[in-house]
Amino acid sequence: MSYIEFSDVVRTYGEGTTKINALDGASFNVEKGELAVILGASGAGKTTALNILGGMDSATSGTITVDGRDLSHASENDLVLYRRADVGFVFQFYNLVPNLTALENVELATQICPDSLDPTEMLEKVGLADRLGNFPAQLSGGEQQRVSIARALAKNPKLLLCDEPTGALDYQTGKQILQLLQDMSRSEHVTVVIVTHNAALADMADRLIRFKSGRVTSMTTNESPLPISEIEW
Ligand SMILES: Nc1ncnc2c1ncn2[C@@H]1O[C@H](COP(=O)(O)OP(=O)(O)OP(=O)(O)O)[C@@H](O)[C@H]1O
Numbered sequence: 724m725s726y727i728e729f730s731d732v733v734r735t736y737g738e739g740t741t742k743i744n745a746l747d748g749a750s751f752n753v754e755k756g757e758l759a760v761i762l763g764a765s766g767a768g769k770t771t772a773l774n775i776l777g778g779m780d781s782a783t784s785g786t787i788t789v790d791g792r793d794l795s796h797a798s799e800n801d802l803v804l805y806r807r808a809d810v811g812f813v814f815q816f817y818n819l820v821p822n823l824t825a826l827e828n829v830e831l832a833t834q835i836c837p838d839s840l841d842p843t844e845m846l847e848k849v850g851l852a853d854r855l856g857n858f859p860a861q862l863s864g865g866e867q868q869r870v871s872i873a874r875a876l877a878k879n880p881k882l883l884l885c886d887e888p889t890g891a892l893d894y895q896t897g898k899q900i901l902q903l904l905q906d907m908s909r910s911e912h913v914t915v916v917i918v919t920h921n922a923a924l925a926d927m928a929d930r931l932i933r934f935k936s937g938r939v940t941s942m943t944t945n946e947s948p949l950p951i952s953e954i955e956w
Contacts, residue, residue: 724791725752726914727759727776727882732785734771734937745771746782747937753930755790758908758915758948760924763934769918770886772934776916777810777884778802790881807835811875811883811913813904815890817867819859819874826855829874836878845873849903865896872903876911883908885917894956901927902951923956 734746746768753759763769774780775787778794787794792805819828826842833839846855849869859867868888875883885904889897901917905927908915917924925931926949933941 724788726755726757726790727751727753727916728786728788729772729776730786732772732775732782732787734768734775734780735783744937746775746785748785749934749937749939750785751932751939751942753914753916753932755914756908756912757929758905758917758927759930759932760928761916761918761932761934762920762922762925764920767934768937769920769934771937773884773886773916773918776882777812778805808837808878809881811878811880813868813871813875813883813885813888815887817859817864817871819867819870821859824856824858825851825862825870825873828859828870829877832874833877838879840877840879842873842877845877846870848876848907849873863896864892865899868892868896868900869903872900872907876907876913880913883913883915885915887919888917889919889921898951898954905948905951921956923954926954927951 729749729751732746732749733744736743736745749768749772761769775782782795825846829842829845833842849872851869854862854866889900892900904915929945929948931943932939
């Protein structure tokens, strides 16, 4: 059994004439410790899949298991614990609390986790040792995204879910953030799933999953993914 098993998942929104299948029988799997990239055009269902994997949304039908845990039949209480302890999230817009410092933003997340890591150490790992006391408004977009990655990783998650993590960043800063995510997946042995519409990111992935119209059109593994510095777009 794979670490992530996403099997024949349908997610329907709306009813009657407004009914839409955001996912329409999507199936894929990811092994433990892999960095997987989910690639697809706007509206392909990528974010819906990520939200279901993160326990923030539920499938209309199909089964989803993560590390042997069946999310499709989990109680709301189980999903709360899963979101708190097992999953780290990185979003396009960093969602930091504006009146808390970088350190306090990371500390806040660790307070609801049983096995959290040291917030200061995590901020050091993402290269922000000298910015612990800064508020989000005093940090660049790339630095704010680093804080959000430190916040996600400080939970000591088994799974890191990233939705267009470089969508709001310039080219060079975006590359640095992707390098950080690739490095973290290697050094912290965390399973990482990145959702993007940027086809160039295909080469950085251990596993590439292509989405189209709510379905997976291909899934390939890559024995030698490229470091981000060697990828141009
Ligand atoms: N809560 C919702 N209610 C109604 N429709 C929704 C909802 N969430 C998503 N959809 C629809 O489902 C489809 C898939 O959306 P989703 O956000 O998963 O795609 P995506 O591949 O992540 O796109 P993007 O790259 O633009 O974010 C879209 O047509 C979207 O409008």
